Amino acid sequence: MKSIASLVPRLARSSRSRILASPRLAVPTQRFARSFSAVAPRAAEPITSFCFQCEQTEHGTGCKAHVGVCGKTPTVSALQDLFIYQLQGISQYAHEARKLDAKDADIDLFILEGMFSTLTNVNFDQTAFERYLAHGERVRADAKAMYEAACKAKGVAPKALHGPAVLNLSPILNDRPALEAKGLSVGVMARKAAAPNDDIHGLAELSLYGLKGMMAYTAHARALGQRCEEVSAFCAEAMAALVDAPKKDVPELLSLALKVGEANYKAMQELDQGHDTQFGTPAPCEVQTSAVKGKCILVSGHDIHDLLAILEKTAGKGINVYTHGEMLPANTYPELKKHKHLIGNWGGPWQLQKMEFSRFPGAIIMTSNCMVEPQKRYRERIFTRRFVGWEGIPHIGDDWSNFDAVVDAALSAPGFIKDEPKTSVPAGYGHKAVVGMAGPILEAIKSGDVKRFFVIGGCDGTEGERSYFRDVATNVPNDSVVITMGCGKYRFNREEFKPTAGGIPRLLDAGQCNDAYAAIQIAGALAGALGCKVTDLPLSFAISWFEQKAVAVLLTMLHLGLPNIYLGPALPAFATPNMLKILVDTYGIRGINHANYESDLKQMIQGK
Template sequence: MLCFQCEQTRNETGCTSIGVCSKTPETAALQDLLVYACRGLARAVLHSGVSGPDRQAQVTRLQEGLFATVTNVNFDDAVLARMIQTTISERDALRRAKKGGPCSGGQDCPGAASFLLPETLEGQMALAETIGIQARRTAFGEDIVSLQELLTYGLKGMAAYAHHAAELGFHDPEVDAFMLEGLDALNDPAPSPDGLLALVMRCGEASLKTLALLDRANTISLGHPVPTRVRMGAVRGKAILVSGHDLADLRALLEQTEGTGINVYTHGEMLPAHAYPELRRFPHLAGHFGGAWMLQKREFPQFPGPIVMTTNCLMQPSPEYAERLYSRSVVGWPGIRHLATRDFSEVIAAARALPGFEADQEPVRFHWAGFGHKTVTDVAGTVVEAVKKGDIRRFLLIGGCDGAKPGRNYFTDMAEQAPKDWIILTLGCGKFRLTDLDAGEIAGLPRLLDMGQCNDSYSAIRVAQALAEAFGTDVNALPLSLVVSWYEQKAVTVLLALLHLGIRNIRLGPSLPAFVSPGVLKVLVETFNVMPVGPSAAVDLAAIEGGTLQPAA
């Protein structure tokens, strides 16, 4: 086992015996084989000429397969093995249907397009070793594998975001086409660094399209987010908690609990859901409970109702709440109840049987959410005028994931120590480092603008582009600094989208990805000036104030 796809990988080099996320070597092997099977299915789809709904169904299968391997999503070996076998079956059905063509009878077929899953777990783990990181390092070298992993993780994040959009009925043929091409490119028996680097950059272009697709899906289905004051705590009554990211699941649950007297609460990355008009119209969307994902082992035992985990961010459940926990979609843990559809009747029955909150939680506090790109661009004139007058000197984006690893207090310090004439934008669950910050106002706007989930990263891109247009310049010439915390593969997708746009001087932390080799890092630094966060927020703020982040003339 060697896994280094997340930021908290052991010793910042890789988990080799058991994952920091609790992933076992067996689970790691099955996840590697599932990605391998997805590569084979992608080859079969491309060579079969399948089109229309049949092609879309296969792309959906690929999205679900890749999403299941994202950090903290699925740990259920039985489910992963079934997904591998189903993917292989679909691959072989396409190969049989294309008699006489490439990859139909074995010719021109990489191992991914022809392998069979061994019957025993020992055989599966042995096969996984032959396609794993260490074996490929021996065959291709560190830089090639680094680029392969960068492309793979970008595709995993794309799959996650595209999955969310698909759940709302939205697809983009160009996103689907690149996912197939990118996966198939990983089958190349003689990969070249230049070819892989070009694919990684094209993955950034496809990532941007994926983020735009998800933004379109969310805003057309649920309305544009509006500034909303969210209660950070519970009120008396029966309760259901929803965590993860899936807004379609939340909407279905709200519809099914309407009039039942059961309150629904968000957790983690679901906090921005309160700002969508189609969701906030439900009065029993009562508030937000808890903080970021890594606090769930402390917070879930305190919630007196059932808990639904809709997407990634699942941690190993403790016995204190395991019987009240439900998984949805691609999420899984052995022994946890799984909801195959959006029929939440079992969850509702559990909520009725459990005590709920006996009293309102005190003290009462609130958080403003809903500063998406429409809200901010609607007041772009005011913002531009405030910049021209000197009331706003800089925009500081502190976005990305939160985590338990020491050093993330850097992001809190950055917000607290930022000059009072700087606007602070936040995205992702990293916002929970800042939710208690009383940042005040500038030019009639809150100085701290919560732009949503990591899924809403397109909002920050659109705002940056709108400001650049308003000032007649490009994004790199704006008084804008990006300080990004990352944790898993969706963050890689967002980073690649930013790099595709040519955005430079991104500070990334709290540590740089272990899967980026020194050679690949050199390219990123020379091309985009990607850099690690500094030893302290004060040091980096001084550098930003001194203008060292401005692009070279």
């Protein structure tokens, strides 16, 4: 069976998407208490498409009808919703088959990679989704046949499955308007209409978006050879469970969301093991952030496995390789550092790519999410890979068959004409490195040299409110240590953090967003060494979220009962007042006060 990535057309046709919106004005903190019902469609303005799965939606409530803030067209939005529905049908059969000891790794992988393709800023190519849907029909038939064969082998009658399990797209696969209409009939607004109230709908969406993030991490791990049957089984189980979300109550859906968090912890663990197995254990170092003279390729996204392949394919070609965005931590892995043409990290977070890619004088590869519409100034030298897609942009398939075009683009571009003044940032403080520093850290805690730990990181975005995270990080007391991960660190990782009086680094970059796992491991190790619970640690969290990977990480934090979580720049638009009350009362989550970070910081220092 082909992987989902192989179905993206190598050269797609046209683009109708607009550029990413400019940073919007600060949104009042009342967004913390908003309800989805506040953005219900008016009779005079019927909504033909709607999406509110990320933080940066239009007006903070959701993108509707026209092109989304991310650049997603209504057609792509509808096709994605239809694809998710189809994947739920496949999951229904896969889940029931597993109960009878039947499973198929290819079907499991299709579900994982398919969901990954629907994350924010991953795939904007409507042609790709038409191909996915056509292939999905065959996968659903395979899943159904597997289930029925398992029933026959066990001597039981097959269940009469419903909803997406009986979806039949074959008659309309070549009819784009019909596919789009079908997508609207089963998409987010249809799910809302089927729910008895907004609380049920909001909690179901919370689990769905968390599943998307969890499956993305699992797909990354699969690329590294990791196989966790427990996670695969849960993916199918949870997707199938959401088919009947309108019939469930709040406790059931809240329990499902926490189970997503539990499974995501295992997925992040799986990915962590895959990285260490393939690339060695990250080690603290200074990562160069300045360019050197020569031809060049910039690798963005999250997939470190792809970076290794790029390094191997450019060896000896006179091309320097730089990481970008969430790929910065790749520079701390020993097996990757062996490649001397891996120069370091160039540029900043994902949302600056239009400006930065325009200035980068070489080829650019997007390996996973965080893509925005390519600009004319670099459209001829940017390429997508695996799950990523944009119509009109060359795509590199699973076999790297189009990689020669990337090399040609790099050699044809001017490259850097001279060395830039050398600059660097600290990185490589994964959980094994920090646990290795346990002795000095514990001594610093006992002596009072270190009194508090702050986990500050997550996603970045365009809003000015996100400066809150820089302000908190750069103003924590000198007897505090900041642990960071994700692209949110670009808000402050170039600032100077002088070591504590005892020499402990005060900024510990743990890695990518999935390395929230590292922060959790560090917290657990500290609690064990101090003989206390994690909830009793002098530990505060200031988490910036943007898309569905961050939702998965948040659910993991809730599952683990981590304390003192400040979340922003705004709470999800799909969260109703009742949902927010549960989060606040049960888990202590607070919306950030971006207008007055000093107040929040004071509360954090007091352990509140």
